[in-house]
Amino acid sequence: MLITNIGELTTNVAAGDDRSGTLKDAAILVEDGLIAWVGPAAEAPQHPETVDAGGHAVIPGFVDSHSHLIFAGDRADEFEARMTGEPYAAGGIRRTVTATRAASDDDLRARLASHVAEAARQGTTTLEVKTGYGLTVHDEERGVRIAAELTPEVTFLGAHVVPAEYADAREKYVELVAGPMLQAAAPHAKYIDVFCERGAFTADEARRILSAGIAAGLVPRMHGNQLGPGEGVQVAVEMGAASVDHCTYLSDEDVAALAGSETVATLLPGVEFSTRHPYPDARRLIDAGVTVAIACDCNPGSCYTNSMPLMVALAVREMRMTTAEAVWAATAGGARALRRDDIGVIAPGKRADLVMLDAPTRVHLAYRPGVPLIERVYKDGARVA
Numbered sequence: 001m002l003i004t005n006i007g008e009l010t011t012n013v014a015a016g017d018d019r020s021g022t023l024k025d026a027a028i029l030v031e032d033g034l035i036a037w038v039g040p041a042a043e044a045p046q047h048p049e050t051v052d053a054g055g056h057a058v059i060p061g062f063v064d065s066h067s068h069l070i071f072a073g074d075r076a077d078e079f080e081a082r083m084t085g086e087p088y089a090a091g092g093i094r095r096t097v098t099a100t101r102a103a104s105d106d107d108l109r110a111r112l113a114s115h116v117a118e119a120a121r122q123g124t125t126t127l128e129v130k131t132g133y134g135l136t137v138h139d140e141e142r143g144v145r146i147a148a149e150l151t152p153e154v155t156f157l158g159a160h161v162v163p164a165e166y167a168d169a170r171e172k173y174v175e176l177v178a179g180p181m182l183q184a185a186a187p188h189a190k191y192i193d194v195f196c197e198r199g200a201f202t203a204d205e206a207r208r209i210l211s212a213g214i215a216a217g218l219v220p221r222m223h224g225n226q227l228g229p230g231e232g233v234q235v236a237v238e239m240g241a242a243s244v245d246h247c248t249y250l251s252d253e254d255v256a257a258l259a260g261s262e263t264v265a266t267l268l269p270g271v272e273f274s275t276r277h278p279y280p281d282a283r284r285l286i287d288a289g290v291t292v293a294i295a296c297d298c299n300p301g302s303c304y305t306n307s308m309p310l311m312v313a314l315a316v317r318e319m320r321m322t323t324a325e326a327v328w329a330a331t332a333g334g335a336r337a338l339r340r341d342d343i344g345v346i347a348p349g350k351r352a353d354l355v356m357l358d359a360p361t362r363v364h365l366a367y368r369p370g371v372p373l374i375e376r377v378y379k380d381g382a383r384v385a
């Protein structure tokens with residue numbers, strides 16, 4: 001297939017100062033699910049199957065590197081109470097744990113499949129999925145197993161919160177997560193994650209759980225510095241985490257540690273939008289040379305959206321990223337956060353994961369928030385939306 005008459009092509013192949021590698025009047029040749037050739041439309045090779053992009057923009061498929069989509073239940077009432085300032089005390093995350101444990105495998109599978117399809121319609125071609133609402137050996141194992149049926153990017157998050165039944169025995173729960181639960185989950189997972197925050201897991205507990213995960217062959221990632229300053233970022237860098245996610249409250253030492261590391265700072269502006277918390281300081285990170293990704297953190301509590309175009313709009317409007325930076329962070333940045341070099345870039349040999357916009361430029365993603373601008377989506381060269 002030859003996609004031609006592309007008005008603006010974002011390749012993410014850096015060219016001088018242009019990290020987005022933007023080409024005008026471009027074409028892409030796709031063969032066997034991979035990109036075979038990229039260049040000016042006037043120089044494109046002939047192909048019997050040609051798609052005319054009509055002068056519209058094409059970007060790499062979005063890489064959403066952070067979601068919690070193995071769950072059941074609904075917490076719309078909690079959101080409504082939060083937005084209207086009414087006190088609300090119905091148990092938050094523990095409600096989701098109860099509903100998830102009670103759900104059948106088929107229910108969890110159908111909900112995840114529906115989310116994957118919904119995300120694809122919004123341009124997401126790679127979606128990371130975490131567990132973390134099972135919190136028993138049985139429920140975490142089935143969570144990663146079901147997630148692995150629908151995405152290769154599966155994260156074991158037994159260390160999400162200490163479940164109610166271990167409230168008085170957290171040490172025993174940490175032992176369970178780093179021991180039998182990890183052993184059951186590891187065959188189906190690629191990553192291990194810990195929610196390192198006051199009220200969740202301490203830095204020492206995070207070190208212990210991530211070390212056990214690394215020994216079991218998993219790549220570490222971390223939820224850190226979301227609700228206040230803390231050791232999450234430092235531990236993530238120290239453990240060689242692929243990514244530390246949230247990064248809302250950072251010290252100068254945290255920023256310096258990230259800048260000198262391979263750990264990506266993944267910002268999740270949908271959470272701040274949905275909880276009315278202050279946004280992370282993306283400019284401070286980018287200006288310090290930190291690799292920044294943006295992702296949705298889709299989950300039933302703090303942010304129930306899987307719209308990467310919305311994240312781009314929030315990154316531009318609320319975090320002062322340029323549209324080029326935001327689209328890079330939502331594609332190539334997400335790929336780095338997942339340690340993938342075959343996606344997030346439009347170049348020969350990479351996977352043909354492509355989004356055609358119903359717009360002449362990528363700026364429209366932020367300029368026209370909330371408008372369905374995703375015209376066509378290709379994953380491995382096949383049309384998925």
Ligand SMILES: [Zn+2]
Pocket residue numbers: 066067068223297
């Ligand atoms: Zn999260």
